[in-house]
Amino acid sequence: YAPNSPYAASKAASDHFARAYCHTYGLPVVMTNCSNNYGPFQFPEKLIPLMILNALEGKSLRVYGDGKNVRDWLFVEDHCSAICTVLEHGRVGESYNIGGNSERMNLDVVRTICDLVDEIRPNATLGERRKLITFVTDRPGHDLRYAIDTTKINRELGWKPTLTFKEGLRKTVA
DSSP, X not given: OOOXXXXXXHXXXXXXXXXXXXXXXXXXXXXXXXOEEEOTTOOTTSHHHHHHHHHHHTOOEEEETTSOOEEEEEXXXXXXXXXXXXXHHOOTTOEEEEOOSOEEEHHHHHHHHHHXXXXXXXXXXXXXXXXXXXXXXXXXXXXXXXXXXXXXXXXXXXXXXXXXXXXXXXXXXX
């Protein structure tokens, strides 16, 4: 654990509390840590739904920094199936990383969204949505890369995501 922002520190603290209750009081805890989720009906404060809505409305697509921040993306239904797998088969006291094995730079995610929105909902007045991309000052403490190692959940529980990033993103945009 090496949180670089208060938000990240609060997430790390919750894992430590759960582990301590398991160890001290025998609470049957299994923990999961996942990469960035996306999917239909996600609240539009997050990158993917915000970019989809803004692209549809012809608004500016504001990307932090130079857009080279890397995240791993996991379709929400795959996350749900992983949680069920961990609840049914995970070992008490253990932690499992859940990821989509789909690392992408934020700028590439936004460009892909633009291309999908252009394909699914073309707008002759707007033209290509990629021209809506603008760069803004990065957030304080914003990590350059979030990576997640899914070896343990793959090996011990046999779980893997079912959708590729592009398949899940197409479902989300649609």
